[in-house]
Amino acid sequence: MTGIITYGAYIPRYRIRLEEIARVWGDNAADITGGLGVREKSLPDVDEDTATIAVEAARNALARREIDASEIGAVYVGSESHPYAVKPTACTVGEAIGATPNMTAADYEFACKAGTAGIQACMGLVGAGMVVYGLAIGSDVAQGAPSDALEYTAAAGGAAFLIGDRDPIATIHRTVSFTTDTPDFWRREGQTYPRHGGRFTGDPGYFKHVQGAARLLFEQAGKSASDYDYAVFHQPNAKFPRRVAAQLGFTPEQIQPGLVAPTLGNTYSGATMIGLAATLDVAKPGDRVFVTSFGSGAGSDSFDIEVTDAIEGSSFRRSDAPSVRQLLSNPIYVDYARYARHKGKIVMQ
Amino acid sequence: MRDVAVIGIGCTTFGEKWESSFRELFLEAGALALEDAQLSGDRIDALYVGNMSAGRFVEQEHVGALIADYAGMASRHVPSTRVESACCSGSLAFRQAVIAVASGLEEIVVAAGVEKMTDVETATSVDALAAAADREWEGFVGATFPGLYAMIATDYMHRYPLTREQLAMVAVKNHYNGARNPIAQFHSEISVETVLGSPLVADPLRLFDCSPITDGAAAVILAPLERAREFTDAPVKVLATAQASDTIALHDRRDISTLDATVVAGQRAYEMARLTPTDIDLVEVHDCFTIAEICAIEDLGFCAKGQAGRLTEDGETALGGRIPVNTSGGLKACGHPVGATGIKQVAEIVQQLRGEAGGRQVDGAEIGMTQNVGGTGASVAVHIFGRA
Numbered sequence: 068m069t070g071i072i073t074y075g076a077y078i079p080r081y082r083i084r085l086e087e088i089a090r091v092w093g094d095n096a097a098d099i100t101g102g103l104g105v106r107e108k109s110l111p112d113v114d115e116d117t118a119t120i121a122v123e124a125a126r127n128a129l130a131r132r133e134i135d136a137s138e139i140g141a142v143y144v145g146s147e148s149h150p151y152a153v154k155p156t157a158c159t160v161g162e163a164i165g166a167t168p169n170m171t172a173a174d175y176e177f178a179c180k181a182g183t184a185g186i187q188a189c190m191g192l193v194g195a196g197m198v199v200y201g202l203a204i205g206s207d208v209a210q211g212a213p214s215d216a217l218e219y220t221a222a223a224g225g226a227a228f229l230i231g232d233r234d235p236i237a238t239i240h241r242t243v244s245f246t247t248d249t250p251d252f253w254r255r256e257g258q259t260y261p262r263h264g265g266r267f268t269g270d271p272g273y274f275k276h277v278q279g280a281a282r283l284l285f286e287q288a289g290k291s292a293s294d295y296d297y298a299v300f301h302q303p304n305a306k307f308p309r310r311v312a313a314q315l316g317f318t319p320e321q322i323q324p325g326l327v328a329p330t331l332g333n334t335y336s337g338a339t340m341i342g343l344a345a346t347l348d349v350a351k352p353g354d355r356v357f358v359t360s361f362g363s364g365a366g367s368d369s370f371d372i373e374v375t376d377a378i379e380g381s382s383f384r385r386s387d388a389p390s391v392r393q394l395l396s397n398p399i400y401v402d403y404a405r406y407a408r409h410k411g412k413i414v415m416q
Numbered sequence: 417m418r419d420v421a422v423i424g425i426g427c428t429t430f431g432e433k434w435e436s437s438f439r440e441l442f443l444e445a446g447a448l449a450l451e452d453a454q455l456s457g458d459r460i461d462a463l464y465v466g467n468m469s470a471g472r473f474v475e476q477e478h479v480g481a482l483i484a485d486y487a488g489m490a491s492r493h494v495p496s497t498r499v500e501s502a503c504c505s506g507s508l509a510f511r512q513a514v515i516a517v518a519s520g521l522e523e524i525v526v527a528a529g530v531e532k533m534t535d536v537e538t539a540t541s542v543d544a545l546a547a548a549a550d551r552e553w554e555g556f557v558g559a560t561f562p563g564l565y566a567m568i569a570t571d572y573m574h575r576y577p578l579t580r581e582q583l584a585m586v587a588v589k590n591h592y593n594g595a596r597n598p599i600a601q602f603h604s605e606i607s608v609e610t611v612l613g614s615p616l617v618a619d620p621l622r623l624f625d626c627s628p629i630t631d632g633a634a635a636v637i638l639a640p641l642e643r644a645r646e647f648t649d650a651p652v653k654v655l656a657t658a659q660a661s662d663t664i665a666l667h668d669r670r671d672i673s674t675l676d677a678t679v680v681a682g683q684r685a686y687e688m689a690r691l692t693p694t695d696i697d698l699v700e701v702h703d704c705f706t707i708a709e710i711c712a713i714e715d716l717g718f719c720a721k722g723q724a725g726r727l728t729e730d731g732e733t734a735l736g737g738r739i740p741v742n743t744s745g746g747l748k749a750c751g752h753p754v755g756a757t758g759i760k761q762v763a764e765i766v767q768q769l770r771g772e773a774g775g776r777q778v779d780g781a782e783i784g785m786t787q788n789v790g791g792t793g794a795s796v797a798v799h800i801f802g803r804a
Contacts, residue, residue, distance in 0.1 A: 098615065265538060271434045 069193050070235025070375070071228050072200060073134070075127025075388045076344040077120050078224040078331065082107045082398040083406045085219050091403045092214045099219055104305025108222040108332025110401070110409050111208045115223065117146045118156045120337075121206035122163040124227040127388035128202075129164060134229065136165035140198025142172045143188055145181025145205045145336040146225075147254070147261070149174050160204065171198075178252060179301055180362030181205060182226070182336040187242055187368060189230035200231040205336035212260035213412060220304055222332030224394075226340035236378040237347065237356070241288055241371040245279035252363030263363070269307070272365050277301065277311050280367035281359045285315075288371050292316035296354040299325035299342040301361035303333045317357075324349050330395055343372075345391035352376045417518045419641035421651040421804055424453025425763040430632035430751030431601040438474045438532040439486045445633035445756075446487055446528060453637045453647050455524070457488055460637075462522045463496035464513045466505030466529035467755035472544035474532050483528070502548030503704060504790030505529060506758025507659075507797035510636065514657045514799075517638050529756035530633035541629050545754070548791040550665035562626060562705070564666050564792050566618035569707035572673040573620065576722035578710060580620060584611035585728045586706040587624050587748050593735065594745025596775035599760075601630055601751030625706040630751035634759035636766070641804060650770045653804040655691070655783070657797075658684035664794040675793035678715035682787070685798040686717075693717035696800070697781040698768055699739065700761035702789035703746040709733075712787050713741060716798070735776060743768060743776045758797065761786035769803050 084107045086096035100106055111120070121144050129136070144156040157172035175181040175188075182205020189201025206225030211217030230239075251272035254261035264272075277300060285291055292298070298317045300308035305328045312322045325342035334341055339360035346356055351374065358370040377383055407413050426448025428441055436444070442465070450457060465483050470476045484496035499509040506529030513527035533541050546555045549564060572578060588608055594600035606624060614623035637647075644651035660681040666672055686692060693716060701716070703709035713724040718739050727733055733741040744750045744764040747757060765784035767773045786799045 095615070266432065267434060267534070270432075 068235070068238045069190050069230065069232045070238040072231040072233065072235055073128045073132040073383065074226065074228045074344050074347055075124050075129070075131065076224070076226040076341050076391050076394060077123035077127055078109050078341070078394040079111045079115055079120070080397070080399050081110045081112060081409060082400050083110055083403065084400065087403055088219055102306070103219060104309070105220055105329055105332055107330055108220055109224055109334070110406055111223040113409055115208070116150045117148050117206045117208055118150050118159045120208065120223065120225040121156060121160045121204045121227070124204055124206060124225045125160055125164050125202060128227040128229055130388040131385060132383050134200065137169065138199040139164070139166040139202050139229070140170050141189055141192050141201035142166060142170060143175055143185035143201070143203050145175040145177065145185045146207050147176060147178055147181070147335050148208045148210060166202070177366065178362035178364050179303065179335045179338055180360040180366060180368055182340045183360040183368040186228055186230060187244070190239060190242065193231055200229050203228050203230060205340040207335035207337050209333060209335040210260050215260065217261065217263065220333040222334045224331060224334035224341055225337040226344045228340065234377050234382065235375060236383050237372050237374045239370055239372050241284065242368060243280055243283045243287060244366060244368045245276050245283055246366035247276070249365040251365055268363065272363055273303065273307050273361050274311055276365050276367040277359050277361050278314065280369040281315050284369035284371055290371070292321070294355060295321060295357040297324060297346045297350065298322050298357040299339060299346055300359050301339045302326060302328035302342060303338070305329045327391060327395065341391055347374070347378070348385070348390040348392065350374045350378065352379055418520060420514050420517045420638055420654045421641040421644035422636050422654065422762065422766050422801070423639045423644050423647040423651055424449045424455065424637035425766050426452055427599050427634040427760055427763050428632050429599045430630050430753060432534045433631035434534065436631065438470060438476060438530065439482065441532060441631060441633040442483055442528055442530040442635070443486055445530070445635040446526065449526065449635040449637050455637065455647060458492065459524050460489060460494060460526055462516055462525045463487070463489065463494060464499055464509040464525065464527050465496065466499050466507070466509035466758055468500060468502055468505050468531060469544045469547065470532070472536070472540070474535055501795045502790035503702065503754045504758060504788045504795045504797055505755040506634070507761070507786065507788035507799065508758070510758060510762055510799065511657045511659055511797055513638050514654050517640055523640065525638045526635055527638060527759060528633065528635035529759035531753035531755040532631050533629045533753060534631050538629065553665045562618040562621055565705040565707055566621045567666065568672050568711065568792065569620055572707060572710065575673060578725035580612065581608055582725035582729050583625065583706045583710065584608045586703065586709045587611050589728065589734050590703060590742050590746040590748040593743050593776050594749025597745050597750055600745040600749055601628055602745070602749045621705055621707070627704045627747035627752040630753040632751060632753035632756050632760070634756045634763050636759055636762050644804060651804040652766045652769050653802050654799065655802045656685040656688035656800040658688060659795070659797045660684065662794050664791060666792045673711065674721065675711055675715050675789065675796060677793050677796035678712060678787060678789070678798070681796045681798040682716045685800050689800045691783065691800060695783055696739065696785050697783050698743055698765070698778045699741055699785040699787065700744060700764050701741055701746070701787045703742055703748050704752060704789070706748070708789065709741060709746065716785070716787060735778065740778050743773065743778060758786070758788040761788060762799065765801050769801060
């Protein structure tokens, strides 16, 4: 059955504390961190972007398992911050991991859920017998305009999932999607920073779609929250996933391993994927994992995943690549000035 | 002039109604009012609708015609008039409807109000509302409504004995009432600490001193009093309709802590109804900010100038008090879809006089009043109602 063959994550080491951003803009730091449930967020080094993060995540995935890269027949990279408007990030990744040239590739964009859309596409190709493996990556160096609410959470990071049906470490029993045309967050061609509808991104955006997909999956799978060991949700902050988890009947313990937003921020296309990676870092054979992403615009993908014995088998070496918790440890903190330089917010003549 | 009665009322719920468009809002309120009056739309002779800024909020003008059309009255060519007077638009639409029926020119008339404010970003909304002040002398130099009312509060607190805590008690009381009103935007009770701990908006006003941005619509149906019992067992008589104007800019006023237009409209209304403040059982006032309720209570004569803080602290304006103020939750807790607010105030008083206000019912209410303000007091309408 189609599932996850291996996975890997990557998070740049740099962090900025939200209180440092609040200091610059004269906001009340306690209100901000309390309201979001986020203390600090990641940022890229000066030479890191969505492509380098995607490559690092893919290499970490392949470090855990012997894979003939020529059998990777598809590479999809989901991001809202592809370095090129025209020229696929996925080709760079395919080349870097040795999967070229006999492969298909494309970049996806669906705000914060382009990565999980890539997983679904790979599942389709594998299920149809068109490819042996498909690589789905969610990677972002997310953009938040200076002083905008988004600047407090827009972070950098990514995760890669190799999809196939040969001895997966986790079986994906089912996936469903819930999609509407809802303009809660957008960035038009040529604009540097995205715009958003403020509170409109909440109930009509995030909560409607996450609940829509989640309940559809419950219904189709004949399951409820108590049937799962873990749950992972898109985490634009720490408050939204906590609230939607409670609304769906999940306990704080079920979402705890995959809730990385408090010390990472929102890695957009990477967010749900990194949360899933963090959950697989601690999962045992037989564990059932519920996953729901969310992308503005808007839609959610839900997955019903069951961890197999292979996660502790001889062909998969979980410790050969850093866990998400390891990637989050030992950060280098920067002030706003250095953050501005790393993020390219200082315009050079 | 003949006597006029309210024979039907209808309000949408108030809030961030992202699933409802501008036209859906007024259609819902209108349908509820018709249902309440057990009337079909083909009995309506004229429409008056209060709306402040559909042009800025949803890029729709010609609102009167739109409403007649979508209410199914365009084919009968029913006259429909939009009335704009900033946040007082609803009450002035109501007043025009009263005058139309009282004059004998029209028989069965709808007075409605609607505002759809959440389709634009907050900054756009704040600027649209700022158009109710003097754009050249106030708006262009940066004055927003929270800023202008903060000046009133600062002046008032300098001259009269009003504590910051007493100001907060206005919001606490209105949230208590709103928690008992099914249509209210906010249903949570709050404490003085909630208000004092909320973010500062314009010193001394904090977030919980301010009414919210709201979508909503309200409609009432008027008929000659002599025919009212054809439609309802509980008609409510319009005892007085009064209106007054003042300078549009706050700084041109004789006294910024007294809304002279409220004082004058109140006096005109009392005179028309042959009543005094002691006859009023409850009042809906325009608490766009907590300080506005303090001023209104005094300017309408319910206590001496400078005493409204004490009156509030003593619970005299709460349910069960001497003069319950804003049983609906007011603009603060029920919400403030600007063009609809004046009509919602009327609907609240009618509900109270009918004895249908549930957990916020004022026992034995016979006479009720509404006070609706445009801008910082450049236009004010006061209405008095009695059980017929």
